[in-house]
Amino acid sequence: MKKIFILLVFSFSLFVSSAQTFSFDGRDKSAIQVKPTDVFTMGRGYGYDFQEVITEARKAQNETYHLSDGIFYFSVVLPDGNYKVTVTLGSKKTKGNTTVRAESRRLFVQNVETKKGEFKTCSFVVNKRNTTIQLPGGESDYVRIKKREEGKMNWDDKLTIEVNGDLPTVSSIMIEPANDVPTLWLCGNSTVVDQDYEPWASWGQMITRWFTDKVAIANYAESGETATSFIAAGRLKKIVSLMKEGDYLLMEFGHNDQKEKRPGSGAFYNYAYALKQFVDEARTKGVTPIFVTPTQRRSFDSNGKILETHANYPEAMRWVAKDLGVQLIELHDMTRVFYEKLGTEGSKHAFVHYPARTYPGQSKAFEDNTHFNPYGAYEISKMMVEGMKVLNLPIVKYVQEDYVPFSPSQPDDWKSFHWNDGPFIDIVKPDGN
Numbered sequence: 001m002k003k004i005f006i007l008l009v010f011s012f013s014l015f016v017s018s019a020q021t022f023s024f025d026g027r028d029k030s031a032i033q034v035k036p037t038d039v040f041t042m043g044r045g046y047g048y049d050f051q052e053v054i055t056e057a058r059k060a061q062n063e064t065y066h067l068s069d070g071i072f073y074f075s076v077v078l079p080d081g082n083y084k085v086t087v088t089l090g091s092k093k094t095k096g097n098t099t100v101r102a103e104s105r106r107l108f109v110q111n112v113e114t115k116k117g118e119f120k121t122c123s124f125v126v127n128k129r130n131t132t133i134q135l136p137g138g139e140s141d142y143v144r145i146k147k148r149e150e151g152k153m154n155w156d157d158k159l160t161i162e163v164n165g166d167l168p169t170v171s172s173i174m175i176e177p178a179n180d181v182p183t184l185w186l187c188g189n190s191t192v193v194d195q196d197y198e199p200w201a202s203w204g205q206m207i208t209r210w211f212t213d214k215v216a217i218a219n220y221a222e223s224g225e226t227a228t229s230f231i232a233a234g235r236l237k238k239i240v241s242l243m244k245e246g247d248y249l250l251m252e253f254g255h256n257d258q259k260e261k262r263p264g265s266g267a268f269y270n271y272a273y274a275l276k277q278f279v280d281e282a283r284t285k286g287v288t289p290i291f292v293t294p295t296q297r298r299s300f301d302s303n304g305k306i307l308e309t310h311a312n313y314p315e316a317m318r319w320v321a322k323d324l325g326v327q328l329i330e331l332h333d334m335t336r337v338f339y340e341k342l343g344t345e346g347s348k349h350a351f352v353h354y355p356a357r358t359y360p361g362q363s364k365a366f367e368d369n370t371h372f373n374p375y376g377a378y379e380i381s382k383m384m385v386e387g388m389k390v391l392n393l394p395i396v397k398y399v400q401e402d403y404v405p406f407s408p409s410q411p412d413d414w415k416s417f418h419w420n421d422g423p424f425i426d427i428v429k430p431d432g433n
Contacts, residue, residue: 019176022046022074025091028172040075040158049075049160050423057423060360065198068420070168075158076175080129080242082216083159084178088171090119096169099420101162102126104154104194105201106219107209107378111165111418119171124208125178127218128159133238143234146222148431152196154219164420182395183216185239185287187230187278188252190371190430191295192221197426199352199359199366201374203295206381214398218242224431226260227253227274236281245286248395251278252331254294254313255370256432267316275320290391291321293332295380298351298369300344306336329387335380338408349414350376352429362427370433374419382406 021031032046040047050073058067087109089098095116100109108124133141145155153160163170186192192204204219211217220235230236230253243249257271264270275291282289293314299307314332321328339347352368372380386406389396 019174020076021172021174022076023172025171027088027092031172031174034074042077042157045077047075049073049158054423057360057425062357062360064358065360065421065425067423068164068166068168071162071164071420071423072168073160073162074173075160077157078128078159078175079157080132081127082178082181082183082218083126083128084123084176084213085126085159085161086121086123086174086176087161088119088121088173089169090114090117090171091169092117094169095167097166098163098168098170099165100124100170101164101422103128103160104152104196104205105162105422106194106205106217110209114169123213124211125181125213125216126159127183127216129155129218129238130157131155131238133234133241135241141234141237143238145233146224146431149222154194154196162422164422166420178213178216181214181216183218183243183247184395185243185247185249186217186219186221186252187236187239187250188221188292189225189255190221190223190432191255192219192252193223193430194219194221195223195371195377195430197424198421199354199373200426200430201372201377203372203377203380203384206374206377207384209378210381210385210400210403211395212398212400215395221252224256225253226257226271227251227278228257228260228270231274231277236278240281240285243282243285243287247285247287248290248393249278249282249287250290250292250329251275252292252294254310254317255297258311258313267312268319271313272316272320275317276324279320279324279326288393289326290393291317291326291328292384292387293317293328293330295331296335296339298339298347300339300347304340304344306339327391327393329384329391331380331383331387334383334387334408338379338383338411341409341411342414346414349373350379359425359427361425366429368429371430375414375417378417378419379406379408379411383408 023031038047040049096114109122131143186204194205279289297309352366354366
């Protein structure tokens with residue numbers, strides 16, 4: 001036990017002070033050479049992870065669900081913080097098509113093609129966290145996560161990289177501290193959270209695709225949360241303990257808040273009060289608060305128009321924004337335009353609507369009109385970028401060069417969207433509706 005403790009301390013101090021590179025093909029002789037047998041353990045501090053999950057998922061493949069050959073997870077023990085990850089893609093032996101995600105399916109590198117013998121370098125910043133809250137004076141608290149979050153990649157002591165794609169090829173991975181970049185702290189519910197499992201997805205885990213390594217995105221959203229329960233769980237407290245001047249605090253609530261029935265509930269009561277708490281905490285730390293009106297549900301009237309199902313919660317958020325002088329992104333309006341453009345039937349392609357047996361263990365059809373699939377989440381993440389551009393936020397100067405201006409009235413064709421499934425699958429819908 002003493003030996004393991006010493007190894008962990010060494011690993012932690014190593015990454016806090018300097019960069020470290022892991023080589024997977026031996027090209028970088030100065031790096032740590034990762035062998036096929038280097039399975040992750042806390043004692044080693046790095047290694048291939050979740051191999052048994054990949055093996056079991058591969059056994060369960062069917063005619064519609066396939067895992068790419070060469071998919072792997074690589075984890076490194078690290079303390080909380082932002083880390084710049086630089087991946088060198090390519091191989092001397094074969095061509096490649098590589099996608100890189102991190103932690104709970106946050107998309108960073110998408111479908112990068114490399115020829116045989118060609119290498120490309122991509123960099124991005126990953127926010128890593130655990131449940132411990134470090135308080136002034138050396139005291140500590142913890143985030144009261146839900147049971148479904150236990151053991152997930154977002155709340156542990158390691159940073160996990162997922163290498164996926166049609167033909168994934170990674171030569172090396174370098175990790176170094178990046179705590180001087182502005183951080184976008186995301187607060188919200190299941191429409192924002194990093195969804196852990198296929199086929200569910202949210203815009204918070206897709207928007208990472210659109211920013212360079214000059215920005216960190218820390219997604220603290222969780223399924224089923226309201227503005228008040230988010231605070232009660234200690235999620236905001238954890239963010240406040242870490243955020244710094246120049247950061248941004250984005251809040252999208254409303255779906256679950258409207259279902260609260262306890263005394264004091266209501267859009268212009270506890271909901272508005274909770275939103276003000278977020279704003280006050282942000283401004284105290286020199287952080288810019290930004291409200292995001294809730295995404296629409298897929299609910300159409302007989303004329304093909306979206307029904308308003310959020311009662312007066314979007315209006316309450318607008319009212320608080322005006323009263324406090326908070327900038328606001330109208331995701332409520334943009335998603336309405338998006339769904340109506342796709343149409344009553346076409347909009348199903350943006351949500352978790354799949355016939356039975358599309359995914360292993362799925363005996364019944366998925367017919368969820370609140371939660372997005374990867375295509376829907378991807379499109380909505382572009383709406384968020386457009387919303388930031390409308391507000392002329394300084395952060396938009398760090399949008400990736402390959403980002404193409406987007407309009408919800410002219411969405412991408414769902415047939416052209418390519419997503420490589422991961423091995424984690426859940427046939428039960430996320431909390432909230």
